Structure formats: C-alpha cells, structure tokens
Amino acid sequence: MTEAVQESNQPLFNIEKIYVKDLSLEIPHAPEIFLERESPQIDVQLNTQTATIEGDVYEVMITNTVTAKIGEKVMFLIEAKQAGIFRLSNLPKEDMEPVLAVMCPNILFPYLREIVSSVAVRAGFAPVMLNPVNFEMLYQQHKQEQAQAAAATTH
Numbered sequence: 515m516t517e518a519v520q521e522s523n524q525p526l527f528n529i530e531k532i533y534v535k536d537l538s539l540e541i542p543h544a545p546e547i548f549l550e551r552e553s554p555q556i557d558v559q560l561n562t563q564t565a566t567i568e569g570d571v572y573e574v575m576i577t578n579t580v581t582a583k584i585g586e587k588v589m590f591l592i593e594a595k596q597a598g599i600f601r602l603s604n605l606p607k608e609d610m611e612p613v614l615a616v617m618c619p620n621i622l623f624p625y626l627r628e629i630v631s632s633v634a635v636r637a638g639f640a641p642v643m644l645n646p647v648n649f650e651m652l653y654q655q656h657k658q659e660q661a662q663a664a665a666a667t668t669h
Contacts, residue, residue, distance in 0.1 A: 523604055524604060525602075525603070525604045525605050525606075525609075526570075526601065526602065526603035526604055526605075527600070527601070527602055527605075527613070527617075528600065528601040529598060529599075529600060529621065530571065530598075530599040530600060530601055531598065531599040532596075532597075532598045532621075532622065532625055533596075533597055533598070534594065534595070534596060534597075534625075534629055535575060535595040535596070535597040536593070536594070536595040537592075537593070537594050537595070537629065537633065538591075538592070538593045538594075539590065539591070539592050539633055539637055540588070540590065540591040541589070541590050541637060542588050542591075543587055543588065543589070547584075547587070547589050547590075548638060550584050550589070552584045554582035554583055554584050554589045555582070555583050555584075556580065556581070556582050556642065557579075557580070557581045557582075557583070558578065558579070558580050558644065558645075559577075559578070559579040559580075559581075560576065560577070560578050560579075560647060561576070561577045562574065562575065562576050562577075562615065562619050562649070562652075563575045563577070564614045564615065564618075567599065570601055570602055570603045571599060571600070571601050572599070572600050572601075572602060572614055572618075573597055573598070573599055573600075574597065574598050574600060574614055574618035574619060574622065575595055575596065575597040575598075575622075576595070576596050576597075576619055576622050576623065576626050577593070577594075577595045578592075578593070578594050578595075578596070578626055578630060578644070579591070579592070579593045580592045580593075580630060580634075580642050580644075582639070582642075589639070590634070590637060590639060592630055592633050592634060592637075592642070594626060594629050594630050594633070596622050596623075596625050596626035596629065597622070598618060598621065598622050600614075600618050602614070611653075612650075612653060615649065615652075615653040615656070616649045616650045616653050619647075619649040620649055623644075623646075623647060623649075626644070627643075627644045630642050630644055631643060631644075
C-alpha cells in the first residue's frame with residue numbers, strides 16, 4: 515500500500531465553519547421592565563440537532579432559549595442557534611453518532627455561551643452565564659430513552 519492510499523483511509527475530523535444561524539432578543543415590557551428591582555427567574559432550554567449536508571459533511575446546531583421573568587412578566591427572552599459545519603471522513607459507523615452528538619456540541623457550546631451573555635449585556639441586563647453542559651450524559655440519556663421506548667413497543 516502506498517503512503518497516499520494509507521492516509522486517505524485515516525479518520526478525518528475538520529471544522530469547516532462555526533456560525534450563528536439565528537439570534538433573537540425580545541424585551542416585551544421595555545422600558546418599564548428596566549425599573550424593576552427584583553431579580554428575575556431564569557429558565558434555560560437547550561437542544562441539539564444534526565443534519566447531513568452532503569456525503570461526509572454535517573451541520574450540528576445547538577438551540578438555546580433563555581427566558582427571564584419577574585412573576586408572570588417576561589423581562590427578556592433570548593433565543594440563539596449556534597451551528598457548525600463539520601467534515602467527518604473514514605470514521606467507523608459506531609463512532610459517528612457520538613462525535614456528532616457529543617464532540618461537536620462541546621466545540622460549539624463556548625461560542626453559544628458567549629453570544630447569549632453578550633446579547634443580554636447589550637440589551638441592558640446582567641450577563642447570562644450558561645452553566646457547562648455534559649453533552650455525553652445527555653447523549654447517554656437519549657440512547658437509554660430510545661432503548662426503553664423500543665422495549666416498550668416490542669412488548
């Protein structure tokens with residue numbers, strides 16, 4: 515085997531692009547909400563999605579929604595979709611899903627965290643510091659839920 519042929523079979527992982535796919539900010543009760551002195555309740559929702567673009571090129575996206583409320587009144591709502599385009603070649607089939615569900619979101623999360631904090635500050639609020647996320651644990655939970663759902667449908 516020539517060296518070029520051997521290299522072409524090597525697993526390849528490339529970050530092609532990291533970008534903000536969608537970003538929105540709502541402050542429905544401005545300007546009155548800025549006079550509030552109470553600390554808001556913060557609700558954070560996070561999801562990941564993966565799509566094949568073509569062949570060995572994938573888009574991975576983390577969607578994050580942060581809602582800050584005082585009582586029932588929404589102080590602000592930030593929704594950010596941080597995405598990346600990744601090229602994965604010559605990876606064993608069993609490694610593809612964990613790479614796309616764990617490794618890629620781990621790469622994107624610091625960018626998401628920065629954009630959410632920056633938007634909150636630019637909107638006139640305190641920075642929102644997203645807690646670290648264990649994407650591996652979320653992936654394992656998802657696999658376990660899938661296995662339980664499959665087991666429930668076979669009985």
